[in-house]
Amino acid sequence: xxxxxxxxxxxxxxxxxxxxxxxxxxxxxxxxxxxxxxxxxxxxxxxxxxxxxxxxxxxxxxxxxxxxxxxxxxxxxxxxxxxxxxxxxxxxxxxxxxxxxxxxxxxxxxxxxxxxxxxxxxxxxxxxxxxxxxxxxxxxxxxxxxxxxxxx
Amino acid sequence: xxxxxxxxxxxxxxxxxxxxxxxxxxxxxxxxxxxxxxxxxxxxxxxxxxxxxxxxxxxxxxxxxxxxxxxxxxxxxxxxxxxxxxxxxxxxxxxxxxxxxxxxxxxxxxxxxxxxxxxxxxxxxxxxxxxxxxxxxxxxxxxxxxxxxxxx
DNA sequence: GCTGAAAAGCGAGTGGG
DNA sequence: CCCACTCGCTTTTCAGC
Numbered sequence: 001x002x003x004x005x006x007x008x009x010x011x012x013x014x015x016x017x018x019x020x021x022x023x024x025x026x027x028x029x030x031x032x033x034x035x036x037x038x039x040x041x042x043x044x045x046x047x048x049x050x051x052x053x054x055x056x057x058x059x060x061x062x063x064x065x066x067x068x069x070x071x072x073x074x075x076x077x078x079x080x081x082x083x084x085x086x087x088x089x090x091x092x093x094x095x096x097x098x099x100x101x102x103x104x105x106x107x108x109x110x111x112x113x114x115x116x117x118x119x120x121x122x123x124x125x126x127x128x129x130x131x132x133x134x135x136x137x138x139x140x141x142x143x144x145x146x147x148x149x150x151x152x
Numbered sequence: 153x154x155x156x157x158x159x160x161x162x163x164x165x166x167x168x169x170x171x172x173x174x175x176x177x178x179x180x181x182x183x184x185x186x187x188x189x190x191x192x193x194x195x196x197x198x199x200x201x202x203x204x205x206x207x208x209x210x211x212x213x214x215x216x217x218x219x220x221x222x223x224x225x226x227x228x229x230x231x232x233x234x235x236x237x238x239x240x241x242x243x244x245x246x247x248x249x250x251x252x253x254x255x256x257x258x259x260x261x262x263x264x265x266x267x268x269x270x271x272x273x274x275x276x277x278x279x280x281x282x283x284x285x286x287x288x289x290x291x292x293x294x295x296x297x298x299x300x301x302x303x304x
Numbered sequence: 305g306c307t308g309a310a311a312a313g314c315g316a317g318t319g320g321g
Numbered sequence: 322c323c324c325a326c327t328c329g330c331t332t333t334t335c336a337g338c
Contacts, residue, residue, distance in 0.1 A: 033231035054166035092303035099294040142251040151244035
């Protein structure tokens with residue numbers, strides 16, 4: 001589907017505030033309520049808008065220890081890859097799992113309470129996944145910027 | 153502030169669906185409308201809930217080329233660090249900027265349309281930031297998991 | 305901190321231009 | 322694409338426990 005300029009502006013607003021009213025949008029974009037409403041519904045149906053979520057502040061919720069964990073698999077067989085990706089998806093501590101080019105196969109962004117919890121995670125969860133070969137941890141000193149927004 | 157069990161359950165729901173009604177929550181958690189409502193408002197005031205946002209599907213919005221860009225600064229002086237972080241915050245292509253331990257100073261998650269746009273980004277935006285020394289790009293083959301949710 | 309009920313505001317759908 | 326109008330639901334507030 002193709003997004004025109006107005007669609008993109010709507011997305012810019014909704015990515016900042018899921019609860020903005022259609023009325024406010026219609027003021028900002030000089031368009032009628034109905035038009036805005038239909039465009040939003042269409043983008044929801046098409047999957048352009050995936051979902052609406054609340055973002056929680058990790059500092060205020062005991063989840064402020066963040067690590068980038070580099071993972072190598074033992075063997076690059078299809079079954080291994082699938083198994084790893086399936087198991088990783090189940091782990092709540094893993095917010096992101098990226099299959100990457102370069103020295104490692106995957107980079108995980110892991111978010112837990114503290115160093116101790118991280119150790120628990122690596123020992124009892126991550127390294128018990130069979131295809132995992134080696135891992136290497138890069139600690140995040142500061143999350144300078146963290147956005148969920150694609151700017152159009 | 154401390155979050156009790158009910159608060160945490162509310163957060164689990166809201167992180168999946170910002171638009172869930174207080175009524176639905178009151179059913180799930182066996183609590184009155186007003187009680188749920190007050191807990192949510194309190195967490196919003198305290199900043200436990202940062203904001204409500206719409207998540208856009210990058211595949212359907214021409215932003216499906218993702219790169220982890222490792223950055224070294226030329227000199228680790230306070231001014232350099234501050235300047236870099238200030239400039240990076242302005243770049244819409246950079247969704248995440250993490251100050252990390254290890255061989256590099258920062259890891260950026262950059263999200264653009266395609267390889268050409270990425271090249272433009274590196275040449276005309278990233279490397280024109282003064283304190284940037286060297287950069288190294290790790291391409292994301294597949295975003296296996298991408299979550300905004302902290303599980304309680 | 306909880307409940308229940310009443311008031312105000314918004315979303316979703318309709319008919320028509 | 323816009324306007325005007327409903328209806329029903331959700332949010333918000335208020336009294337009282």
